[in-house]
Amino acid sequence: MTTVSLRSAEGKWIMVTTILASAMAFIDGTALNVVLPSLQRNLKASGADLFWVLNAYLLMLASLILIGGTLGDRLGRKKVFMIGIFIFILGSAACGLAGSATMLIIFRMIQGIGGALMIPGSLSLISSGINENERGKAIGTWSAITTLVTMGGPVLGGALADAGLWRYIFFINVPIGVMALLFLGWKVSESKEIDPQNGLDxxxxxxxxxxxxxxxxxxxxxxxxxxxxxxxxxxxxxxxxxxxxxxxxxxxSSHPMLPLPLFANLTFSGANLLTFFLYAGLGVGMLFLSLNMVQVQGYSQLESGLTFLPFTVLMIGIARFAGSLADRHGPRLFLITGPCLAGAGLLLLSFVGETTGPGDYWTTFFPGIVVLGLGMSFTVAPLTATVMGAVSNHLSVTASGINNAITRIAGVFANAVFGSLAVLFFSTAVQKDMNAFPLEQQQKEAVVAQAVNLGNAQPPKQLDTAKQAAVLKVYHAGFVEAYGKIMRLSAALGFLGGLMALLFIRSSKTVIKDAA
Incomplete structure (x- = not known):
């Protein structure tokens, strides 16, 4: 496919379709965090069920996304992109109809299969379709707009959840996906690279x-x-x-889904290590922040979603500009300071204790969210451009797929490990408070057993009203303590991401010419 100008009709349609499809997937992730409390209540899901709802999608995405990129090379990027969108639409509709946590987990896996075919197509269409001298600007635009829409997800999710309509978080993907399919079919040319020796792994x-x-x-x-x-x-x-x-x-393998020679390039390896640590910390931090606000701090789900608006405003104002600056001056400084700022934001958020509700937002959560937003605004576009720029054009799909896979793998590990740690921290805190609590041993065990439900833990019904209220206070204090520890660990991951850039990223111009 011949490259086109970002200002041309074809260039604009490439941007519109890739942004629509990406937004569909990303909204699903951020909005889902906010509606998890409603989902947990309605489907009677445990804390472990919640993490499986998140991980079922990420598992399929992480394991198949590289094959999705290869299929795009062989069969056509637009064609595979469209198939992925269609499967994602079907999975989304099924998720909206799920009657139990188990069924929702299964349907989330279908979404993941669609996402594995769909997500690599976004950046690969931009990389293969837009002129090289405008690619950084195009990626910055894609990053800014998709992040804007993505961060609107919590507001949308909160409004729907408070109205008892959390299922529409999934249903909303259907019209967005249909629009993307129509525009792709009519306005975007096919692009593929056929290599007869390149099989499927x-x-x-x-x-x-x-x-x-x-x-x-x-x-x-x-x-x-x-x-x-x-x-x-x-x-x-x-x-x-x-x-x-x-x-x-x-x-x-003669046709690996993960070409190991790519990692001989320090810029490519460093960018992906940065991606792993930063997005592991960010994903866990955003999840526990949402749960804390709704289940402990007394925010409605809409109010919880609105608290992320400063993040959105910063992304609108800074992300594209940061991408253009990285094109001119190189990404290294941005990729050192950005993740460290994000880590500092998560660290600030970790020190927020139990508040009196949304009225305390400006002096408690707001400063940390602003610093986190600044860090991510300076990181997203330069990081994406660095990954794509570290390889030659014919490997751009593979590079995009690897980086996306690492982002999802980071989410899988973070959700599993930090979810387990959160339950451990929470149950330890509750157990400590229960030792001096005037309850029978069997009642104490029943109180501690609720820790698996994290912020949705409910006092045993056999207790009288006064004791239930006291136990609920213990739960809230224990969850806030666990939240603080998880957020500090998430902050450490952000700082590790900055360290990876400091150690490995030297220049955005280092290109792997023949690794495959």
Missing amino acids: FPGAILIAFGLALLTFGFLRMPAEGLGDVKVYGSIIAGIILLVAFIVVEHK
Whole structure:
């Protein structure tokens, strides 16, 4: 496909369609965080169920997204992009109709399959379709607008959840996806690179899918069963073995889904390490911030969504500008300071204790959200441009797929590990307070057992009203304590991301000419 100007009709339609499809996937993620309390109540889901609702989608996405990129090369980027959007629409509609947590988890897997075909297409169409000298600006525009729409997700999710319409978070994907399909069919040309020797790496996909699933299962079962349970340590060990086998298979494969020679380039490796740490910290931080606001601090779900508006405003004002500056001056400074600022924002948020409600927002959560927003605004566009610019054009789809896969893998690990840690921190805090509480031992055990539900923990019904109120205070204090520890760990991941840029990223012009 011949590259076109960003200002041309074709260039504008490429931007419109990629933004629509990306926004559909990203809204789903951010809005879902806000509606989780309603979802948990309506579907009677445990804390572990919530993490599986998040991870079922991420698991399929992480394991298949690289194959999605390869299919785009072979069959046509636009065609595979459209198939992915269609599957994602079907999965979204099914999620909206789910009657139980188990069914929702299954339908989220279908969404993940669609996303694995759809998400690599966005940046690969931009990379292969827009002139090289405008690509940074195009990616910055894509980053800014999709982030704007994405950060509108919490507001939309909060409004729908408060109205008892949380299912429409999934249904809204249907009209957006249909518009994207129509515009793609009519206005965007096909693009593909046919390599007869480039096969599909199904062994690699199977190994990484089962490896991630087993690791996730082991970590999510750890709070309930303990590390000494064979289902827990057995799953974790088996998951590690399968992931090691995946690396071996990729090393020996003639058509690997994860071309290991790409990682010989320090810029590419550093950018992906930065991606892993930053997005692991960001994803967990945003999730626990939403749960804390709604389940403990007394915010409505709409109010919780509105608290992220400063983040959105900063992304609108800064992200595209940061992308243009990175084009001219190089991304290194942005990729060092941005993640560190994001880490500082998460650290500030970790010190917020129990408040009296939304009236305290400006002196409690607001400063941390502003610093977090500044950090992400300076990071998103330069990071994406760095990943795409570190490889030659014919490897751009693969690079995009790897970076997206690492983002999702970061989410899987963070949700599993930090979800387990949160239950551990929460139950430890509750147990400590229960030791001096005037309850029978059986009642104390029932109180602590509710810790698996995190912020939705409910006092045992056999207690009288006064004791239930006292236990609820214990739950709130325990959750805030656990929240603070999780947020500080998330902040550390942000700082680690900045360290990766400091150590590995030297120039955006280092291109791998022949690795594949």
